[in-house]
Amino acid sequence: MQMLPTVATLLCATILTAQQQAGESSPPTPAQPKATTAGSAKAGASRATGGGNLRALLSGSAAGKPEAGVDGELQNLKRSYMQALVQHHRDRLAAMRKQGQQPKTFSIGPAPTVIAQMAPRFLAAAKKYEGKDDAMPFLEWCLLTDPTPDNPTATKALAAFFTEPLAGPKCAAAVARFARLQKILGKEFDATIARVLELSRSDEVTAAALVARARAMKGTDKAKALADFDRALELAPEASFAGAVRGERNGLTILAVGQPAPEIAAEDLDGVPFRLSDYRGKAVMLSFWGDW
Amino acid sequence: MYPHERSLVKELADSPFALIGVNSDKDRTKIRKIVREKNLNWRSFWNGPDGSRGPIATQWNVRGWPTVVLIDHKGIIRFRGHRPNDELLHRLVEEAKTF
Numbered sequence: 085m086q087m088l089p090t091v092a093t094l095l096c097a098t099i100l101t102a103q104q105q106a107g108e109s110s111p112p113t114p115a116q117p118k119a120t121t122a123g124s125a126k127a128g129a130s131r132a133t134g135g136g137n138l139r140a141l142l143s144g145s146a147a148g149k150p151e152a153g154v155d156g157e158l159q160n161l162k163r164s165y166m167q168a169l170v171q172h173h174r175d176r177l178a179a180m181r182k183q184g185q186q187p188k189t190f191s192i193g194p195a196p197t198v199i200a201q202m203a204p205r206f207l208a209a210a211k212k213y214e215g216k217d218d219a220m221p222f223l224e225w226c227l228l229t230d231p232t233p234d235n236p237t238a239t240k241a242l243a244a245f246f247t248e249p250l251a252g253p254k255c256a257a258a259v260a261r262f263a264r265l266q267k268i269l270g271k272e273f274d275a276t277i278a279r280v281l282e283l284s285r286s287d288e289v290t291a292a293a294l295v296a297r298a299r300a301m302k303g304t305d306k307a308k309a310l311a312d313f314d315r316a317l318e319l320a321p322e323a324s325f326a327g328a329v330r331g332e333r334n335g336l337t338i339l340a341v342g343q344p345a346p347e348i349a350a351e352d353l354d355g356v357p358f359r360l361s362d363y364r365g366k367a368v369m370l371s372f373w374g375d376w
Numbered sequence: 377m378y379p380h381e382r383s384l385v386k387e388l389a390d391s392p393f394a395l396i397g398v399n400s401d402k403d404r405t406k407i408r409k410i411v412r413e414k415n416l417n418w419r420s421f422w423n424g425p426d427g428s429r430g431p432i433a434t435q436w437n438v439r440g441w442p443t444v445v446l447i448d449h450k451g452i453i454r455f456r457g458h459r460p461n462d463e464l465l466h467r468l469v470e471e472a473k474t475f
Contacts, residue, residue, distance in 0.1 A: 330434070331437035345451050354408065367449055369384070369446055373441065374441055375399075
């Protein structure tokens with residue numbers, strides 16, 4: 085007797101996935117965001133969303149309030165997309181129920197039709213900021229949101245991307261997320277990264293391209309991925325993605341099963357400092373949690 | 377997760393076992409209140425004001441929540457995943473006992 089999730093629950097999970105797909109650089113991601121059972125959709129939503137930010141983003145309140153300037157423009161467009169996406173999934177669920185279906189699983193995620201509807205607005209914004217680093221986040225959205233291979237939005241955005249100067253921090257942040265292009269571009273992925281490396285006009289963008297390449301191959305060629313991560317950190321130790329890259333590097337090396345656990349020395353929730361190694365001699369379950 | 381974690385802590389209260397959290401809420405005052413209200417009976421590191429992007433989660437390359445890591449009595453990482461692994465956990469507790 086599994087209960088169907090409420091629309092509100094779905095909505096929450098939907099936004100989450102949408103935001104994740106949009107390459108939003110913030111909240112925690114659930115362990116299994118793509119297809120969920122009715123039950124775990126609920127669990128996922130209550131345990132693993134970055135709820136506050138997302139709700140604010142949708143309602144236009146607090147942190148999600150429309151801002152002035154280019155960042156606000158991007159925020160507003162992403163919000164419009166998420167609203168359209170939520171509506172799309174709501175409609176889909178309603179239609180299924182109308183036909184008497186009680187879906188046990190309900191897959192949520194980016195919807196190519198909704199993305200295609202929104203894409204012209206993102207591309208127009210990118211055009212407006214042509215020649216400037218500010219164009220990059222709009223192109224990034226078009227490149228990475230729809231995971232469908234060879235989708236026209238990504239193709240158009242990629243063409244525009246290569247007419248831009250590849251130098252600024254926003255460009256680098258976008259390029260660092262290009263590993264996701266592997267699915268979309270297929271065989272063209274390697275050539276695309278090579279072209280970014282060739283046209284890059286800053287160490288930061290070059291580092292980002294190395295990061296994208298390393299992320300794409302860390303499952304298949306760990307040694308090469310590590311070499312790319314290391315070079316990227318040498319080139320741009322202060323880049324926005326450097327912290328994450330250090331963590332990923334750890335993930336391939338010192339965090340592997342069989343390795344000694346790195347020390348944690350920090351405060352507890354009451355402000356009292358303690359160490360992970362205080363518990364040596366005991367079996368420890370280290371649980372990364374949040375009450376989002 | 378909370379009920380499962382609470383019952384683990386109770387069940388293994390007299391065993392060489394510790395559940396250690398790494399909490400990624402930005403607001404420490406709020407989370408302290410939740411810990412009281414929901415009777416969360418384990419100690420947690422705080423990941424700092426940057427929430428999920430704080431230093432501990434970054435160092436440990438945690439990008440999905442929840443993430444569980446099992447560490448044996450010698451301090452060796454034995455498991456990492458997004459779901460609890462009670463079978464291995466109980467084995468590690470037994471290993472720690474015979475140590």
